[in-house]
Amino acid sequence: MIAEPAHTDAPFSGPLQSAITYEKIPTNIYADAKAASRAVAHEIADLIRQRQGEGKPCILGLATGSSPKTVYAELIRMHREEGLSFRNVVSFNLDEYFPMEPDSLQSYWRFMREQLFDHVDIPAGNYHVPDGTLSPDQVAAFAKQYDQQIADAGGLDFQLLGIGGNGHIGFNEPGSLINSHTRLMMLDHSTRAAASVDFGGLPRTPRKAITMGVASILAAKRVVLLAWGERKAPVIASAVEGTVTETNPASYLQTHPNALFVIDEAAASDLTRMRTPWLVDSVTWDNAMKKKAVTYLSMTLQKPILKLTDRDYNDNGVSDLLAQYGQAYDINIDVFNQLQHTITGWPGGKPNADDTNRPERALPERKRVLIFSPHPDDDIISMGGTFQRLVDQGHDVHVGYQTSGNIAVADDEALRFADFVVDFNKQFGIDSPGATHIFQDAAAFLRTKKDSDRDIDELRYVKGVIRRGEAKSTCRFVGIPVENAHFMNLPFYETGKVEKKPLGEADIQITMELIEKIKPHQIYAAGDLADPHGTHKVCLDAILEAVKRLRRADPTPANFMNDCWVWLYRGAWAEWDIHEIEMAVPMSPDQVMKKRLGIFKHQSQKDGVVYQGTDAREFWQRAEERNRTTASRYNRLGLAEYEAMEAFVRWKG
Known part of the structure; x- marks a missing residue:
């Protein structure tokens, strides 16, 4: 169970609670990713210590990507400052690009060493990452062996996950079956496009990866999925509130008896309890909540605000707003006027104008x-x-x-520019050895640059x-x-x-x-x-x-x-x-x-x-x-x- 951390550099902020939810998977929403990551790190640390006390190894399934970085940073801090030992930890990573050399900048081997393994006392033979250097005909046998290694270790005690924008977990893309095991997977275009940031463009991004399968993930005793940011909001809502479907592999976690989603407020923004909290529980009808409800009602019913009726409010779960503020007519005019007052053609303030209902001050007339x-x-x-x-x-x-x-x-844009500067200097006999040297070296490097450089x-x-x-x-x-x-x-x-x-x-x-x-x-x-x-x-x-x-x-x-x-x-x-x-x-x-x-x-x-x-x-x-x-x-x-x-x-x- 996720507990309050023993030590942080800021007060611990627990998840936002709600009396009722529409979620089919337990979901903890935190104010920010940092607080959420600390909570997850401390659950992992507690599990490691528990297994140490029992004299047993702790078998962890680990993830890569931006989502778990702060989790790993907090684990490193606990190792350094609180004596958390990883000597009993055995880890299995979810996936690796294929093909991929372990020392490449984008390698998940390298990622795990830089983000965790090189900073703690986990024995070198205790961590495992799928091998991206195999020949294609070796992958099937390796995948079977990888699953067997996990089984021989006693199964995963804890599996950490991120989630792709299309709902993939590991590299189990949409269409992956619930009974799938470790295998070579063709990557979805959206996955490659998102990963292209790390590879310097889509053409350089691998088309395949070795990934633990859905069944391999679901076999873990405990699964915690992390998600940060509003771009993940739609797929999170689908996974935890929608149906179990192969089009969103993360939704398979609805079938797991001990799964948890740990997300920040931005990633939670499409959940019912965040999008329309008045449908889930009683709310405080302050002005911000009133504006949110009225604009939502207007957009949902496709009716201008000034045409909303008492019945619209009553039939769509907003009757409490009427009870507090009176009839729809008055509420509509108030919210309409507030929105009208946000519109201005004078973002720096309008000179010589009454700024009572304007978003910016009239004075000073000329602003810095x-x-x-x-x-x-x-x-x-x-x-x-x-x-x-x-x-x-x-x-x-x-x-x-x-x-x-x-x-x-x-x-290629940089090479064109560097060549222009070098050629220009030569053509006109401009003697600037320092500057020319910079552009010459840049051009020479580009002509032999490898994808991993x-x-x-x-x-x-x-x-x-x-x-x-x-x-x-x-x-x-x-x-x-x-x-x-x-x-x-x-x-x-x-x-x-x-x-x-x-x-x-x-x-x-x-x-x-x-x-x-x-x-x-x-x-x-x-x-x-x-x-x-x-x-x-x-x-x-x-x-x-x-x-x-x-x-x-x-x-x-x-x-x-x-x-x-x-x-x-x-x-x-x-x-x-x-x-x-x-x-x-x-x-x-x-x-x-x-x-x-x-x-x-x-x-x-x-x-x-x-x-x-x-x-x-x-x-x-x-x-x-x-x-x-x-x-x-x-x-x-x-x-x-x-x-x-x-x-x-x-x-x-």
Whole structure:
């Protein structure tokens, strides 16, 4: 049973409880992935200690990917600080790409060594990972032997799982049968697209993997599945509330007598108790819950808010709202007006206007604005229309490009650029040995680069130069001086690989220094938390910590931070729910087109995006679809019809 950890660096936050649920699998929802991971790590530690006390080995089934990283980090901490020993642990990993050399950057052998095994005292012969170096005709025999090894060890005491966006567990893709055992599996396109981040593009991503089967997983005495982020929300809801189906292999866990899903609030957002909590249990009908219920009712019934009736409320489980606030007519007008007041064409505040019901202050008329962009194109992709409005309306706009974004530049694009610089210098006899050497070395490395090679410093520099140039081009296009573009190059990002370092003190200090330099009245930051281990999350953490420290440093009214508002935007894939939005900036067709042309300035991200994910569209297409959908939702609720909208939520700290 998951227990409260004995020691953490922050107070333990247990799962969110509900009296009634629609879930067919026990599901613990935590406020964030860190708290959830600690809880799971401590269950594993308790099991290891229990088996040690019994003089028995502890047989663990382990997973890879981003989801279990914090679990492993907490286990390492307990080993170092609390004496947790792994000498009695025997582990079997779920899967491995095929073919795959064990020392490759993407190898799960390497992942497990770097994330856990090299940092604890588990004997070298006690951990097992499927062998990606086998010849195809050896795989079947190996798979049978792998299952037999688990059986000979006494079976898995505990199996840790992640979940794919299509519901796969291990690499058991949709269509896998409940009686399947360890085998070679063809990977689904969506799985390969998601994994392409690690391989530098889809063409380099393996098409096969060796995986433990569904039956092998279900044979474990205890199964715990982890999921973080809103991108996992639909498949989680299907797995725990839907039917058992081979189209979502995670749903097979409904048949397990001792399975548990451990998820964060974002991954839980599509569950009934989170999406419509009033259908599950009594709720506190504060204003936020009222807005959520009314907008949900309007969208579900496909009726504008002002047309909702008392019967609509009563027939759809929202009668308690009527009991507290009165008739539907009054509730409808209140919520409609709140939504109407979020819409503004003046994101920096409208001068000489009553700002009582506006999302931003009228004063000062000319604001200093700092837009934080995690990657060099997030500013124009996520809030390009608002960016342009702020400039056109006379505000002093700056952009803080938090990372170089260098890993998202394709190798052939970098080689073309490096060759141009070297050839140009030769053609015109430009003698700059240092600079030429950098580009020559980058080009030479690219011509012999292997898929498993990490980019050398010179190549990362070249790719960074490409992206800085594109960001400057966007700033010129929007109309701010290039000196208002600040390239922060936060150290956490500069690893030369997809996996980044944790947020460090240097990252926070750099962020604080830029805020202090500009003294903004407005900060815009990426609030896209779909991946808690991703760049956006780390960048946001750096901003919020910097803001908190600057506010604490000077508690007097003279502190400029007292007059600084923080607005959060979302990325290219998702948008805030309507009831969450506090500022919606409409765009005309001409403004949508201008935003598209601004996105085009990032030429290295067009036509062949390295980290495209499962969405084959280009960023401008994703952004436009998102912005048009937001406008359409406002219109369906009965508000004015706009071509597109960008949406923001204010962080109040």
